[in-house]
Amino acid sequence: MMDGDFLPPAILQRKAVVYVRQSTQAQVDLNTESRRRQYELVDVARRHGFRTVEVIDDDLGRSASGMVARPGFEKLVAALCAGEIGAVLCFDASRLARNGRDWHHLLELCGLVEARVIDLDGIYDPCRPNDRLLLGMKGSISEFELGVIRARMVDAARAKARRGELRISVPIGYVWHRDMGLGVDPDIRLQQVIRLVFERFRQLGSARQTHLLLTAEGVSFPRPSDGKRLTSFDWTPIRYRNVIALLKNPFYAGAYVYGKSEKRIELVDGRARKSYGHGKPPEAWEVVIHDHHDAYIDWAEYERNQTLLAANAYGRVGGQNVGCH
Numbered sequence: 001m002m003d004g005d006f007l008p009p010a011i012l013q014r015k016a017v018v019y020v021r022q023s024t025q026a027q028v029d030l031n032t033e034s035r036r037r038q039y040e041l042v043d044v045a046r047r048h049g050f051r052t053v054e055v056i057d058d059d060l061g062r063s064a065s066g067m068v069a070r071p072g073f074e075k076l077v078a079a080l081c082a083g084e085i086g087a088v089l090c091f092d093a094s095r096l097a098r099n100g101r102d103w104h105h106l107l108e109l110c111g112l113v114e115a116r117v118i119d120l121d122g123i124y125d126p127c128r129p130n131d132r133l134l135l136g137m138k139g140s141i142s143e144f145e146l147g148v149i150r151a152r153m154v155d156a157a158r159a160k161a162r163r164g165e166l167r168i169s170v171p172i173g174y175v176w177h178r179d180m181g182l183g184v185d186p187d188i189r190l191q192q193v194i195r196l197v198f199e200r201f202r203q204l205g206s207a208r209q210t211h212l213l214l215t216a217e218g219v220s221f222p223r224p225s226d227g228k229r230l231t232s233f234d235w236t237p238i239r240y241r242n243v244i245a246l247l248k249n250p251f252y253a254g255a256y257v258y259g260k261s262e263k264r265i266e267l268v269d270g271r272a273r274k275s276y277g278h279g280k281p282p283e284a285w286e287v288v289i290h291d292h293h294d295a296y297i298d299w300a301e302y303e304r305n306q307t308l309l310a311a312n313a314y315g316r317v318g319g320q321n322v323g324c325h
Contacts, residue, residue, distance in 0.1 A: 007048055007087070007123070011116060014086030015052035016045035019076060019096060025061040034091070035060070041089045041118075048118070050086065073102065080109040087116040087123075092138075103139035107132065161258035164289045168258060171251050172222055172233075173296065182293045190222055190233070197238075197246050198297050205308050207247055211240045247309060250288075253302035254295030259286025 020038040022028050028035070045053045058072030073096075079085050088110065090096050096106055096117075110117060111126035117135060118124070124131040160166035167176050173194045175185050184191065196219065200210045221242045222233035250257050263276045282288075290299060297305075 007116065011086040011114070012049045012051070014115075015054055015084060016048070016050035016087045016089060016118075017076060017079065017085050018042050018045060018053060018055045018089045019059075019072065020055060020057040021059040021070075021072070021090075021096075022061060023063045028061045038091045041091065044118070045087065045089055048087070048123075077106065077109060080106075080113060080115060083113050085113070085115045087118050089118045092119050092121075099143055103143070104136070107135055107139075158258075158286065161287045164256045164287075164292050166258065168256075171245070171249050172224070173252065174293070184294050193219060193221060193238075194246060194252070194296055197243055198252075198301075201243070201247060201305065202301075206312055207243050207309060208240070208312075211238065211243045214238050214243070244309075247305050250302055252296040253299045254291050254293055255299065255302075256289040256292035257285055257287065259284075 018038070018041045020035065022031065022035060039055065039057075042053050042055060056072045056076055058075065059070045062068055062070050062072075076085075076088065080088075088096070088106075096103065107117075107126045109115075111132070114125075114127055116123050116125055124135050126132050126135060157166055161168070170176065170182065173185050173190060174182060176182055197210065197214065200213055201207065204210050204213065215238060219238045220235040221238040223236050224232070225234045226232040246252060259280070261277050261279050263274050264278050265274055267273070
C-alpha cells in the first residue's frame with residue numbers, strides 16, 4: 001500500500017473509473033445506502049487529483065462470481081487495455097470480482113499499465129510486490145467468503161426442505177398462505193379445470209387424446225399474467241404442455257418434492273455458464289414427502305399415470321400406438 005495519498009502526475013492525467021456494483025436486484029432495490037456510498041467515490045477520486053472521473057455502473061444487480069456476464073467489468077477491462085485509466089476506485093476490492101480468474105486478470109492489467117486500485121483502505125500499486133500481495137489476499141478472501149455464504153445458504157435450504165418447510169415454487173392450483181402455509185388455491189374454476197384434466201386422462205389413458213378432447217370441448221386453462229407470483233391469470237385455450245405438466249407433477253399427488261432438477265455448468269468462451277431446470281430421474285430426487293398437502297389425485301394414480309405416459313412414449317418412438325401419448 002502506498003504511503004500517503006501521493007499519485008504521480010502521469011497517473012493523474014488519465015481518467016479515474018469508479019466501479020459501482022451490487023450483487024442482486026434485491027440489493028439494488030433495498031440497500032440504497034451502499035449504492036450511495038459507492039457513487040461518493042467520485043468525490044474521493046477528485047480529492048486525489050483526478051480531473052476526469054467516469055462511473056461504470058452497468059453491473060448493478062449482477063453477481064461477480066464469474067457465472068454471469070458483466071458488461072461493466074468488460075468495459076473496465078477494455079479501458080485498462082487501452083491505457084486510459086489511471087486508477088480504479090471501488091467501495092471495497094471484492095466489488096471488482098469474487099472469482100480468482102477475473103480478479104487476477106484485472107490486477108495483471110493494472111500492473112501492466114501502472115494503474116492504481118483505490119478502496120476505502122488506501123491506494124494500491126499492483127506493480128509493487130507488497131501491494132500485489134495484499135490485493136491478492138483480498139481477492140482470495142472475497143472468493144472464499146462467497147463460497148462459504150453459498151454453502152451455508154444451500155445447507156439451510158436443504159434442511160428446511162427435508163422438513164417440508166421450505167417455500168418452494170408451487171404449481172397452478174396451490175398457494176402459500178402467509179399464516180396457514182400451503183393449501184389448495186381457493187379459485188373454484190381453477191380447481192375444476194385441473195380435476196377435469198385428470199378425469200379425462202383417467203378415461204382415455206393418453207395425454208394427446210386428453211388434449212384433443214379438452215380442445216374440442218373448448219376448455220380454457222389459466223396462464224399466469226404476473227410472472228412467478230401465480231396470483232393473476234389469463235384464461236386461454238388449453239395446450240398440450242398444460243396437460244403434460246399436470247400429469248407429470250407429483251405435487252398434485254400430495255407429495256412435497258425438492259431437488260427434481262439440477263443446474264449444469266459449461267464453458268462458453270472460456271467462462272463458466274450455468275443453466276437450470278435439467279430434470280433428474282425420480283430416484284435421484286433429494287426430498288420426497290408423501291401426504292404433505294391436500295392432493296388432487298392419490299399417489300397410486302400418479303404412479304399409474306407415469307407408467308401410462310412412459311408406455312405411450314415408448315410406443316410412439318418404437319412405431320407402435322402412434323398418437324396415443
